[in-house]
Amino acid sequence: MTIYLFYFLSFLAILSGLMVILEKNPIHSVLYLVITFFAIAGHYLLLNAQFLFAVQIMVYAGAIMVLFLFVIMLLNLNKEAEPHKNNAMKFAAVIAAGLLLLVFVAALKGTSELPAPQESVGDIGLVKNLGKVLFKQFLLPFETASLLFLAAMVGAVMLGKRDTK
Amino acid sequence: MSAIQTIPVNLYILLSAVLFSIGVLGVLFRRNAIIIFMSVELMLNAVNLLLVAFSSYWNDAAGQIFVFFVMVVAAAEVAVGLAILVMIYRNTGSTDIDVLNKLKG
Known part of the structure; x- marks a missing residue:
C-alpha cells in the first residue's frame, strides 16, 4: 500500500x-x-x-x-509570447541535465548495499521532539537565522523602494 | 510506522536526483528569470526530501532541523531575489536574462 x-x-x-x-x-x-x-x-x-x-x-x-x-x-x-532560447541552446541544456542525472544514477549504482534502516523509536518528526533538538543543539544557528531574515527583509525593502531622487 | 521501513532508501535517492536534474534543466532551459527562480526552489526541495528521507532512515532529528534551515534560507532568497527581479523589470522592461549582458566583455 x-x-x-x-x-x-x-x-x-x-x-x-x-x-x-x-x-x-x-x-x-x-x-x-x-x-x-x-x-x-x-x-x-x-x-x-x-x-x-x-x-x-x-x-x-x-x-x-x-x-x-x-x-x-x-x-x-x-502573456504567452515570451522569449525562448534557440533550439541549439535547448538541446545543449537537455544534454547537460541528462548527463548530470546519469552521473547521479551511476554514483548510486556504485554504492555498496546500505544497512537496514534503524528501528523507529517514537515520533522524531513531531514538533515536541524537533523543538527540543532545535532549541538545545541548534540554538545558535536558529538565532543566526533570525538575523538572516532581518537582513533579507531590510534588503528586500531597500531594493523594492523606488528611487525618490 | 515510517515509510522508510518498507521503501528502500535508494528510491528516495533516485527521486531526489531526478527532481534536482529537472531543476538544473529549468535553469539552463529557460530565459525567464522567474522560471529560473522556480527551478532553484525545485532543487532546494529535492535536497530537502533527501534530508528528510535520511533523517527518517537513521532516526536522527538533526536532518529535519536542517530542512527547517534550508526553508529559512529559501524564503529569504525568494524575498531578496524577487525584489531584485522587480527592480530589473523596472529598469529594462522585461525579465529576460539575456538582456542582462552588460558584464560580457
Missing part, C-alpha cells in the same frame, strides 16, 4: 516538475510548482515528518507561491 502511494506521489512530483519548466505561461508554471510542493509534502507525511509537512504547506505552497504569483501579476508577465 505504502509503495503505491510512494510511486503515485513521485510520479506526480516529477510530472508537475517537468511541466513547470515546459509550460509557456508563468502563471501555469507557478500552479504546477504548487502541485510539486504538495506531492513533496505528501512524501514528508509518509516519512513521519509531520511538522515539516505542515511547514512545507504553509511556507512553500502558501507564502512563497503567493509571492511568486504576486510578482508575476505585478509585472504583467502572463
